[in-house]
Amino acid sequence: MSEKVTIATVARHARVSRQTVSNVLNTPHIVREETRQRVQEAIATLGYRVSQAARQMRTGRSRLLAVRIEPTRDGINGSVLDRFLHGLTETAEVAGYRVMLYTADDTAREIAAYEDLLSAYDLDGFVLTGTDHGDPRTAWLAEREVAFVAFGRPWDDLTAHPWVDVDGAAGTARATAHLLARGHRRIGFLGWPAGSGVGDDRRAGWRDALREAGIDPAGLDRAVEDGIAEGEWSMRDLLDADEPPTAVVCASDSLALGALQAVRAADPAVAVIGFDDTPVAAATGLTSVSQPLGEAAARCVDLLTAVLDGDQQSPEPVLLQPSLVLRHTA
Amino acid sequence: MSEKVTIATVARHARVSRQTVSNVLNTPHIVREETRQRVQEAIATLGYRVSQAARQMRTGRSRLLAVRIEPTRDGINGSVLDRFLHGLTETAEVAGYRVMLYTADDTAREIAAYEDLLSAYDLDGFVLTGTDHGDPRTAWLAEREVAFVAFGRPWDDLTAHPWVDVDGAAGTARATAHLLARGHRRIGFLGWPAGSGVGDDRRAGWRDALREAGIDPAGLDRAVEDGIAEGEWSMRDLLDADEPPTAVVCASDSLALGALQAVRAADPAVAVIGFDDTPVAAATGLTSVSQPLGEAAARCVDLLTAVLDGDQQSPEPVLLQPSLVLRHTA
DNA sequence: TATCCGAATTGGATCGTTCAAGATGGCGAG
DNA sequence: CTCGCCATCTTGAACGATCCAATTCGGATA
Structure with a gap:
């Protein structure tokens, strides 16, 4: 509509400084209750949103997660990814993250994609699916200390990295x-x-x-x-x-x-x-x-955000229980 | 590895100014051939990538497209989206765009999602699927002059907005x-x-x-x-x-x-x-x-980038032909 | 009353890029 | 010889947020 609403607009409207507004957003506990409310109100009335680009430039963090969308090899099993992706996006949104997609035809290209995503978009973390024995991707990511979770166990070493899997x-x-x-x-x-x-x-x-x-x-x-x-x-x-x-x-x-x-x-x-x-x-x-795909996705996000928000370096892996859906054939 | 490689690093390495490097990237034709090559070499050796955040902050454009990932209503038809998404991501990558996902349970929430994505992430465009008669989403987007393409015809007015569909x-x-x-x-x-x-x-x-x-x-x-x-x-x-x-x-x-x-x-x-x-x-x-979903996705990206890169305001809609896959039942 | 303390707030610098305007140098026309 | 023009390149400022260091202020202490 009108002018662009920045943190300065909010500050003026709430009669505080930019920094105070920033504190309300990032470290609310150090702001006096009354002031905080006034700022919150200003934010609401003005419809202010943090510019992710500006924040990212300063902090180096993008609040973006990436998942590879595969070339749907087998049509039958491919549709599993669909449900997983939806769960991922939904849970990520709640945690304040967004999901970005990328494709890659082979592992080498996938690592090239990491490089691009990390340096150009400052990606915060990756969700891998279908990791193999001695997967070069996990090694690459681990070496550079990039946050990631795998949906699927690292079969050779269960403590190699955070993972979520179905039993x-x-x-x-x-x-x-x-x-x-x-x-x-x-x-x-x-x-x-x-x-x-x-x-x-x-x-x-x-x-x-x-x-x-x-x-x-x-x-x-x-x-x-x-x-x-x-x-x-x-x-x-x-x-x-x-x-x-x-x-x-x-x-x-x-x-x-x-x-x-x-x-x-x-x-x-x-x-x-x-x-x-x-x-x-x-x-x-x-x-x-x-397989409880929605929950698996949610737990992936949980683990990833736990690492990203610094709560813990290597959160406990999650093993989910599948259920049996009875129909006509058994 | 070492320091972060910025446009200034490249400039120093190629013995030119920042702006010249920027010109090589964005308007190569105004840079002398010889200089251009020197800069390109520096970019390659240093492994420089444009910081999307910084670029976005200056230009207001993010090179990001958004698609809604639906709650997989019917498992059968849901898997169509899978293939479409893959095609979209792949074509977008070639055109220098990335695909971001979002979810929304109803139209009102979807419009709220637009507001967030546009103001917080400076989204460049949207790909809509399954548009209805008099869809409030298209109206909202059109009113704010947000670029978007629909996969599916606007049945009431075929010239209402760019679209791709299968006949x-x-x-x-x-x-x-x-x-x-x-x-x-x-x-x-x-x-x-x-x-x-x-x-x-x-x-x-x-x-x-x-x-x-x-x-x-x-x-x-x-x-x-x-x-x-x-x-x-x-x-x-x-x-x-x-x-x-x-x-x-x-x-x-x-x-x-x-x-x-x-x-x-x-x-x-x-x-x-x-x-x-x-x-x-x-x-x-x-x-x-x-349905040729991969191609449909590709054409969606084509149309969207045509609008975004300013080539044309309302590109010609695309109607693709489906094919018949013969199996046992007919 | 003077001093100090800490919580709350302020102003300036900064991230990496692009825009706008200015500088440089070569070349042909007057 | 001088001027203007063009092509090419350079410099300073800005985008909007956060970090850092400095400042204010009310109140507790000496």
Whole structure:
């Protein structure tokens, strides 16, 4: 509308100095109650907002967080990111931060993106997703003392950096327990080849749950790449065994969906449980393990702001429990 | 590493003044070739980057675009946003802009978010998705002369503001034509209640395609809210008619998925085509109309930067053609 | 009454960039 | 030879916030 409202406008209006207004905003406790209120009122009536650019220039902090938005490899699992992003943005807003996106095709480019974001935009922190064994990104960031949180455990060293994750083993264990309770004994597992932290973890949850129930898991699982087709043929393979399973837990909804197709053709009574509770699962009535993505995002922001606001250097990691969403397939 | 590299560091290193460095960056044509190269070299060796905060403070422009990330209403259609966002971020990066996210539960809050983003972050422009008839957001933005593009037509006045959209009518027409070519004559349509621009458009495409083929569309369509259950019972209703359709075109993958369930129970030969080519469609083998989201995003950025860089006040809107992704269901 | 204290407030400098205006030097026209 | 012009480059000021050091002021103490 009219003139630009700066801290000086507010100061004049409240008959105090610029510094007092600044104190009201940043260190309210050192300002007398009465003065503080007068300033607050002026801020409200004038509709004043701190110029982030000016503040940033002086303090070197931008109140900006960055997340990489991935090239949606697999359409099914890609939609997980969607919910995570929303949660992140929402929680960040409450904490006074904003979320900025960036893309990167490979790790080298991603590090180049860090350099740009840090030096040009003075980014405060990063949220990483899908960190790997010995991830060069975390090393790079740690070396430069840039604040970051990973959504996903650093599998080699759990204290390497702050992280938030969902307990995948607990998820598959829960799914297995559900099937056991339903009377199933021969419960199979469709997962990925050994070596990926996430995949091994999910397989372990199933295996341990079976063993605990006194059942030998040997021969009841298969390891394939992720995908619907892979799920279908490996399930068919499983069903062709001497003693085929009467139920199967899968490491992803993609695999589960494939398994479902094999099951429909062979023996529709076989129960199937997926992982991630993607829209596809909801749409097809697939029972699936659901990750609390909104909460995961919120905790990521919590950890990051804890570091940024100097409360603590390395806040306690967070391991969230998934839940089982029951639908028609189990 | 060492000291912070500012424009002054570069100037000293290249033995020119600050302003000359600034000119190299912003108005290279007024700098002598030889000097320009020397400055460019200095920039490269020192790894200098413009401080966006300082630039923003002086110019009032932030090179930041904002997009709202929605609360993922329907999981199925929600994942469309994912792909769009990725395209947006990627194209924006090339044009020297960054994408910032925000959330808002309703229109009033969204406008409040505009105020904050504009005054606190000096946002340059907005990308709106899902604009409605007489959308208060577009009015608000237009009144304040804030740059924005909508992904989705302003249905009441096509010249109201810059927009990018996908030709939904062409999509359903293409789907219908495909079915006609396959020999189908009684082709039904499952769509939404009249009143939504997008829905009416998609219905019109089907209707006109049928008429053009000399077929009366009367009685062959249903109008229901979006959803799998709705799709299922309205399809069942359609199949119960005297002369049931042998194929059906749907306004969304959700409806199509419901229709598919009804079809499987009644007459598996009936062909079904969805809309949006969501991951669910890919996973379930549903033939669907696919929107070029990546390109749509890119064109949004193009339009927005055209306005921002002052090339033109109101650039020509863009209408993109969807394509038909053939799978098993048609 | 003089002195001191600390809480509250003030004015000036500063962050890194761009804008506006001024300086320099070469060259051709009068 | 001088003037003006153009192209090129330089200098000082400003954007709006925060930090720092200095100052005011009411009240407690000697």
